[in-house]
Amino acid sequence: MIVMKFGGTSVQDAKAIDRVAHIVQGRLADRPLVVVSAMAKVTDSLLAMGKAAGSGDRKTALKMARALRERHYDTAGELLGTALFTEFHGDLGADFEDLDELLRGIGAVGEITPRTYDYVASFGEVLSSKIVAAAFVARELPGAHVDSRQCLLTDNSYTRAVPQVEETSERLRRRVQPLVDAGKVPVMGGFIGSNAAGITTTIGRGGSDFSAAIFGAALNAQRIEIWTDVDGMMTTDPRLCPDARRIKTISFDEAAELAYFGAKVLHPATVLPAIQKNIPVYVLNSQNPTCEGTKITARAPRTRNIFKAIAAKKRITIIDVAAPRMLLAHGFLKAIFDAFDRHGVVVDVVSTSEVSVSLTVDSNEAIPELAADLAKLADVKYEGRKAIVCLVGENLRDTPGIAAKVFGILEDMKIRMISQGASEINLTFVIEEDDAAEVVRRLHQAFFAEADPEVFG
């Protein structure tokens, strides 16, 4: 069997869901389990309703719920046609009655707790999974809706509940496997689960990929397909460099290095349960289903190209902390990092010498206060408008002379910090923000002009 997960944009309206049905139809022989996100933007609007109700604004909350109801009714009506929709209408209607009642309750109390936020948010996936299952049936696909809350057991940390993988796997084998065996296509919402007391939980924003990976790992899927609205992961940002190519296959470790650079496609950490079981994960485009996408595997095949991708991130600030007599003093680095911690500022690249430490952070308002705090320990300077460039590839590990080649290409550029990650598969450095596009283009030209056709599209 396989798991096919469709994100919010892939189920955003009737046309998109119709495309999903076609894509699934074409995979029936692989015995798919389908996991869906809420329709695009629905989770955001549910959370906004909860917030409005929680601040006592019941009217706004109910008005938003009405708009949501219409959107789902319109979509279902368009997908099902009048006769089927009339039959299905009551089921959806009951959910919307529950949502209204919930919002009234929250409004009456004038307060919303994380537990209640989860209940409100869960409607998105509950509704989308029911509509997609019904649309399948209307198209003579053997869709069978399964309420994920009866399968995905989590702990009690509402809004970021932690899946209990063993019991969840057991339940999936008991309830979902027989459906697959009987030739049905189970349709389940991602993101939602319930705790041991049966109370609805969610596993964190963007959690549907994680649900798909857990389900696939539990049922020993042959592969997991993450259907989204881009062709997969790219060698670099096509907006910076029009020559960017699609990466056909990438290792989990390489994908993880790129995650920080806003590879919004998918956060690799969420598919770890699948990778750990050696199940390949594909990123595919529901608007361009014949494109092969990107395959993420535990180990990437050997390739001639040293790098898989070049990522760049702008809006970076460098903070230099210099203390000629203090750096070697025991506890000094700890004191620096404690200051970052106190201000809630996340550090990305770090490089140190005997007398100074340079760190990068995403530019943000907390920096002046943080710098003032650091100034109690040492001399501090900070400078914005920098960019981080990161070259990623497993071949970096055992190819000599790479740094010379990279920096040779950039010999006229001002390089501010250099760091080769402990993972040995990334080479990272910091440059002036205004140079970012030029640097990426030059490196891309040097390292991808001759791209291995096995690995790059």
Ligand code: ASP
């Ligand atoms: N609908 C949820 C969200 O928007 C989960 C997901 O789409 O993965 O965060």
Ligand code: MG
């Ligand atoms: Mg997502």
